[in-house]
Amino acid sequence: xxxxxxxxxxxHTLHRFAPAIAxxxxxxxxxxxxxxxxxxxxxxPGSSSGLTVxxxxxxxxxxxxxxxVMVMMMTSFTxxxxxxxxxxxxxxxxxxxxxxxxxxxxxxxxxxxxxxIGEQVWNEAFVPYDKDKISLxxxxxxxxxxxxxxxxxxxxxxxxxxxxxxxxxxxxxxPMDRGFTVKLAAFVLSELKSAxxxxxxxxxxFLIIDLVVSSVLMAMGMMMLSPLVxxxxxxxxxxxxxxxxxxxxxxxxxxxxGI
Numbered sequence: 001x002x003x004x005x006x007x008x009x010x011x012h013t014l015h016r017f018a019p020a021i022a023x024x025x026x027x028x029x030x031x032x033x034x035x036x037x038x039x040x041x042x043x044x045p046g047s048s049s050g051l052t053v054x055x056x057x058x059x060x061x062x063x064x065x066x067x068x069v070m071v072m073m074m075t076s077f078t079x080x081x082x083x084x085x086x087x088x089x090x091x092x093x094x095x096x097x098x099x100x101x102x103x104x105x106x107x108x109x110x111x112x113x114x115x116x117i118g119e120q121v122w123n124e125a126f127v128p129y130d131k132d133k134i135s136l137x138x139x140x141x142x143x144x145x146x147x148x149x150x151x152x153x154x155x156x157x158x159x160x161x162x163x164x165x166x167x168x169x170x171x172x173x174x175p176m177d178r179g180f181t182v183k184l185a186a187f188v189l190s191e192l193k194s195a196x197x198x199x200x201x202x203x204x205x206f207l208i209i210d211l212v213v214s215s216v217l218m219a220m221g222m223m224m225l226s227p228l229v230x231x232x233x234x235x236x237x238x239x240x241x242x243x244x245x246x247x248x249x250x251x252x253x254x255x256x257x258g259i
Contacts, residue, residue: 073188074147075114076154076256079195080106083252086199090206091239092232109249113256120146148176151187153258154194160186194255202248206235 072078084106088097121143129139152160152175160175163186169178213231217223238244 073184074151075110076191077106077110078188079191079198079255080109080252082192082195083198083202083248086195087202087248090199090203091235092206092228109252113253114150117146117150144180148180148183150258151183152176154256155183155186155190156193159189159193162186163189198251198255201251205238206231209235209238 081102084102088094088102091097124146125134125139125143128134128142129136134142155175160178160183161171163182164171164173164178167179167182169182175183210227210231213234214227217225217227217230
């Protein structure tokens with residue numbers, strides 16, 4: 001009796017939070033085995049599946065545990081956090097800008113950029129599914145379209161062709177018709193490349209300041225004095241005078257296509 005009551009309580013709880021669970025699953029789109037019809041129905045109460053309550057909880061916890069990673073991989077968070085980390089290193093502020101600040105700024109920019117995509121997924125996929133107008137499988141397919149378009153807009157043709165070749169997909173296949181994992185892998189590689197390109201552009205002015213300060217100190221015979229101590233105020237002054245944070249944010253947001 002105790003196990004039956006506990007199982008009924010778990011099922012009732014899952015039923016109450018089914019819309020939220022479905023929304024989380026929609027963000028995953030079809031990026032793995034969790035989007036298979038024989039697995040996802042077991043997570044949503046009331047559907048026909050041979051999964052027990054323990055199996056449903058296990059699948060649910062796995063999805064929720066991987067959701068943050070998948071969301072970061074399907075957005076521009078990777079680009080933002082890498083560029084901001086490189087900017088911190090170029091300024092020489094490893095201790096002045098904690099990782100939490102870098103992550104927080106990257107998350108805010110990610111929410112700003114991904115808001116139109118999120119609203120489209122919510123209105124076209126989650127709301128109809130929550131009102132029982134479409135099935136979960138249909139909602140997943142609808143949610144995948146705007147995410148795929150966004151990722152393909154940032155993905156280079158070279159990266160997509162290389163990943164498609166590794167996956168064994170035909171070269172003549174259209175980008176939107178390729179597997180979601182292929183598009184996701186190519187998107188991540190393109191984001192890393194874009195982040196390093198932007199970071200290199202930000203690094204050059206501060207590198208010049210470091211070289212000039214180092215040359216002056218060597219000419220004055222002050223080789224025991226660290227150039228970083230002298231160059232840091234000049235780099236901060238330059239960054240403030242040119243309104244560096246605004247320029248950096250404009251560069252990052254402006255580098256995103258299809259929004």
